[in-house]
Amino acid sequence: MRAIAATGHRGPEREAAAGPTTLAPGSASERSAPKQYAMLAGETVLARTIRAFSQHPRIDAVQVVIHADDTDLYRTAIAHLDTAKLLAPVVGGATRQQSVANGLDALALIGADAGRASPAAAAIDHVLIHDAARPFVSAGTIAGVLEALETTSGAIAAVPLADTLKQADVNERIAATLPREGLWRAQTPQGFRFAAIRDSHARAAAAGRTDFTDDAAIAEWTGLDVALVTDDAGNFKITTPEDMTMAEQRVAAGAAAAMEPRTGTGFDVHKFAPGDHVWLCGVRVPHVARLDGHSDADVGLHALTDAILGALGDGDIGQHFPPSDPRWRGAASHIFLEDAARRVREAGGRIVNVDVTLICEAPRIGPNRDAMREAIARMLGIDMARVGVKATTSEGLGFAGRREGIAAMAAASLLVPAPGA
16 A cells, blocks of 8 residues: 655745655455554554644645555544644556556546536645655654655655675575665655646556556656655565564554553532432432432532543533533533544543542442443443442431432542643
């Protein structure tokens, strides 16, 4: 699979990224292992690659070229991405080269008006072509390729060869040791002036040439000047299971280094009112009264929601779901807790464990404890082993001791990206 990012000119002083990025599939022989859709630490390789371009300030749009059979895989892979830069996907061809050409043709039609495609190739200055299976491309590499394109027709990310090269004979015996001076390993992104590389692809197609192994080779064949931009080995392509293991280790190491622990606490109380059941930690528990509140008054979930929001430094339940808003009258409290969990995910964090203590004389919590833990785990998307639910009385003291209501305390431990990480 390939990725193309195009940049468009916004003004005389700065090159803006107008950047449709196209990710095109390889040949049918590669279909048995769609690396771009493999999960990498909870997210597809493709999504990580798209984000690398969509978050770059000089890329204005991202476009993906997919295999005709991968529509559902693609939709699932990008469903969580929130970027206005992502254009509708384009169906690729039978080969990588044809798929890239399809992507280039689609980019030339940017600027559709009222459903009528109008050629707008002139609006795109440059295009970057990138392997979707290289999710670790850095912002510096993208910027370096774009900067090189200010003075040349093409520029590719590459790494100087450090290994000694051996030439083999037909019997796989060493025939010669080759000098490595001046030799580079081509990587991606490979950037070009848009009109020039589109013309190169058209000329290659007209000549029946389908044997080029990358877009730089096509550019060279048509006489374009292509510069080398020093990249790092960390921008590797995920091809084998060993590559995936290395990628997982890299993500884990980076996440651990950039994460910091956070702890939040929450407290809530609701009084009793006439009724026949209470909601506690997501479980309906029969009782001689109900808890009075604007929502379903689930005191346990309310305290836990505040604990998570507190750990995030993101206000409290009343700020996000004010009692004055009629939308939340009688609402199920799992809505509030699931929203807090979503905020953790969007912040790039994860919930390590949570603990709730219910303070009441009745109803009895013990018979419902595991059901409550299971409900909370499901709402937060974590293992039940990370959820604690306890109960205590107030020894007959205070409002809880007088059986006037129920109180709850909660604690939440998170790992979130450190500021500036």
